[in-house]
Amino acid sequence: MPGKTTAEPIRRLIIEKYNERFSITEIPKSVNKAKSTVSDIVKKYRQEGTILPKKSPGRPPKLSVGTKRRLFGLSKANPSMTVTNLRAEMDLTNAVSARTMRRLLNKYGLVGRIAEIARGAGEGQKRLV
Numbered sequence: 001m002p003g004k005t006t007a008e009p010i011r012r013l014i015i016e017k018y019n020e021r022f023s024i025t026e027i028p029k030s031v032n033k034a035k036s037t038v039s040d041i042v043k044k045y046r047q048e049g050t051i052l053p054k055k056s057p058g059r060p061p062k063l064s065v066g067t068k069r070r071l072f073g074l075s076k077a078n079p080s081m082t083v084t085n086l087r088a089e090m091d092l093t094n095a096v097s098a099r100t101m102r103r104l105l106n107k108y109g110l111v112g113r114i115a116e117i118a119r120g121a122g123e124g125q126k127r128l129v
Contacts, residue, residue, distance in 0.1 A: 006037060011051040014041050062096045068104065075110050 006014075010031055017027045024042065028035045045051055063071070067090070074086060081089070083098045083105070092101075105111065 005053050006033065006041065008052070011041055014038055015045050015051055018042050018045070062100060063092075063104070067092075071101070071104070072108065072110065075105060 010033065013031055014027055014033070017030065018024075022030075024039050025035065027042075028038045031038070041051060071086065071090060074081070074089060083101045087093050087096070087098060087101060
């Protein structure tokens, strides 16, 4: 079932109507869904006995939405703070690697997490501290 999932109350309503012997062609009109959607939900109910969608495959994310929001806030507030310092500030040294944090920051356009440039170096000789 690609696309958006149908909300659980609508799924329950479809199954109630199916159990009340409404036909597959009558149910979509009353719930304002496509016939294919209704037939997929009824088919899943008959085969598996459940109306809930399957859990998404794949590894769960390392960082929660709140932790990501905090990371982005700290990163924007301190643009010169390195990823290592961000990890220490957020106490994530054991939870997530520096590479994972860099990848996440780069994905959302917060690139170039470098330390301040050394003072006193010539224009052509700038170096990182």
